[in-house]
Amino acid sequence: MKIEHVSCKGYRIPPSIPWEDATNKVQWLEIIVVELKTDTGLTGTGISYTVDVGGKAIVALLEEYLAHLVIGMNPLHYEEIWYKLQRQSRRLGLGVNSMAIAAIDIAVWDVMGKHYGQPLYKLLGGAREQIPAYISEINLRSDDTIEKLLERVDSYMEQGYRTVKIKIGKPDIEEDVERITKVQERLGKDGRVLVDLNQKLSSVDSIALLSKLDDLNLGWIEEPLLFHDVHAHKLLKSRLKTPIALGESLHSKHQVLEYLKADAVDYVQADVAFVGGITEWLKIAHMSNAFGKLVAPHFMMELSLHLLCGVQNSYMLENVTGGSFSELGILDIPITVENATGVPSQLPGHGIVLNRQQLSQYEIREHAASTFVGGSK
The missing domain is CATH 3.20.20.120 (Enolase-like C-terminal domain)
Structure with a gap:
């Protein structure tokens, strides 16, 4: 089994109720979704996120660099994939690259669950x-x-x-x-x-x-x-x-x-x-x-x-x-x-089935102006 294609999109979604703590007032969650397709027809969904800032940077890192690195690799070899992504992005420090790697890694584990017919x-x-x-x-x-x-x-x-x-x-x-x-x-x-x-x-x-x-x-x-x-x-x-x-x-x-x-x-x-x-x-x-x-x-x-x-x-x-x-x-x-x-989902993989139609209204458009005002105290 080999990875044939990786796609990525970002979404800005406000919490369903207002969020505020001692140091920040949250404007939105930026949710990053990766779709990983294999030559066997199995697909995996990976999810990462940020609070308020950085979502577009993660999407860019995935699209421009990391996604290409895993094409042709076997998704069952999760350690090999993770280590390759970490080695190639390590000079960025820790943070944005870890959150980007997570989206691919979670998609890989989703594929593994579906391959073995087991919940995560x-x-x-x-x-x-x-x-x-x-x-x-x-x-x-x-x-x-x-x-x-x-x-x-x-x-x-x-x-x-x-x-x-x-x-x-x-x-x-x-x-x-x-x-x-x-x-x-x-x-x-x-x-x-x-x-x-x-x-x-x-x-x-x-x-x-x-x-x-x-x-x-x-x-x-x-x-x-x-x-x-x-x-x-x-x-x-x-x-x-x-x-x-x-x-x-x-x-x-x-x-x-x-x-x-x-x-x-x-x-x-x-x-x-x-x-x-x-x-x-x-x-x-x-x-x-x-x-x-x-x-x-x-x-x-x-x-x-x-x-x-x-x-x-x-x-x-x-x-x-x-x-x-x-x-x-x-x-x-x-x-x-x-x-x-x-109680965890019993579906093979992680069982998180996203509603793409609902998500589409929140998609971060490439050239859209940000309305972020900042909520740090």
Whole structure:
């Protein structure tokens, strides 16, 4: 079997509800879709994405360079393909090239699943048939009240959720404490609250501020500091009893390894699109297991379902409000979480069947003027 053709398109899709956290107000998701065709008639779909910026750069990198490199290669040889793409793009650093490689790599694994007639999670190890999920909010708008927050929590509980992640990072941390404690009260003794700072704090003030949260019995504190500061995370983790979660802003197993070696992370949140696809994510998962850490991949719910059900050291599935492919309206076959439990598609491959007609309205046209205004705080 050989790869005969690779095509790529980019789409700009706003979240189905407004997204805002402590450091950014999101305008749109840029979703990159790769179609990989083989000489046997099998096709694979690969998906990557960015938040707000960089989608056109990834599409250009794929179209002008990377797609041509895999023509004639056997898609069953996923390691050979991944290594070739990484070697040819390594001088770009880490980031855009990893996200581009991911789109091809995910398409390759989709082809493999179809070739072997197996859903993706079984190719990855088949550790379980389902995975518990938590709800994940991106809602830290200035006009959001505690009353509105608790109304949303009530709706999550009606859907079966008992673990909820909320954004924090208010100007006064006492506001965060109040929001956390009110949500905990609403969830009850069987509930759990996770919090996410989106890298807002500096290493100077993090210990003093987060010590105010340390007796709240939180499930984790996510991305408290800038993603590249391993030493600061190590110091913070040594001073807190609350677990630290991070990894969505890392782009390789080597970056994750530095955190593991430093004992600077408790839950590893590597994003399959950001680290270069399934091939690299699987290595990160197994490496994390060797250090006794659980994995809780960031976003990409439809793919993360397979990843979590494939490996042994899984924690929970993140279901981001307003960001699933079903909520975005771009699937032919909906993939949803029922009663706070995710069950992966049983179709061969990853089972993500995109609605091309719906997607077409969001396509990034080559010469279209960008209306991006920027939302960083």
